[in-house]
Amino acid sequence: MKGILLILIFLSFGIIGSSQQVPLSSQYMMNRLVVNPAYAGELGFYSASLSYRKQWIGLEGAPSTQNLSIHGPALKGKLGFGLLFFRDIIGVSKENNITGSFAYRIKNDKRKSTLSFGIAASSVFTTNQWSQIVTTAENDNAFSADSPQYIFPDFSAGIYYKKEQYYVGFSIPMFLQHKLEGSSSKYSIENNFNQYNYLLEVGVNFKINDISIKPSIMNRYLPSSAYQFDLNCIIDINNKIGLGASYRTKDAVVGLIQLHVSDQIILGYSYDHSISSLQQYNNGSHELFLRYDFRYKVKSFDPRFF
8 A cells, every 4th residue: 555655646746746737527528617718608607516526446545636616607698707626635745726717708699609718827736745655764854744835827728619519629728837846845837838738529419309418529638648538428318317428548437427406406426437557456436516507597508418
């Protein structure tokens, strides 16, 4: 277990030290604000979401993430605003993030479409609890005290296009790189295009009577690393219950369920079964999701679609 914890610590350095990434979620389809700031206000009314994810159950030091967000329109839907708060813990590293999103939306009533451009600015608060590390040498000064809290900025940008039966989104979330300098124990900020996370999502909606079939694909590309994609499909029955599955290349297969408790409340649960090399060390990942829509009598797209 100690060896696995140390491996996770170095993995967390790879995420926090070299490039900033949005914490993994298996239910981003219900709240795309977490991956694309251009989604702010897209539903036509304010919507608040809360999620909790516990990854790789049974593996010491595995990631856990809590997420709270709210977004909605302004100026008759021409603008969108959003706030996102998340807390991410990996090994001995803890990170809190506060993000404000802004979107400018161009509507085409004739085509029944919307084109949105979004930007976001973040304040990131991170600490490393070195004293929790168990070392082979007693009283190791390098791990005798925790790090101070570091605060640094980050930025995101995105585009989102939607019609009644399909959508396309492209974003570059949190594109600054924050490197931990081992000699000084301080962070430096860099901008490296090879460390950008490029996300491209495409989805469609087929409706047969009271059943909606919503396949989508999320492509992730990091030039300095490997290409990855999620293949998703959700079947929504009469706006009451949604059943879905996802395949994430070289990582996991996912099953999820969504319950539309009312016109305003959606509950979700997903389970990830790991298919990576970590499969033998964990019992999968769990994620809970809650969304509340402040629905008013306004002209807007049905939130059950996208």
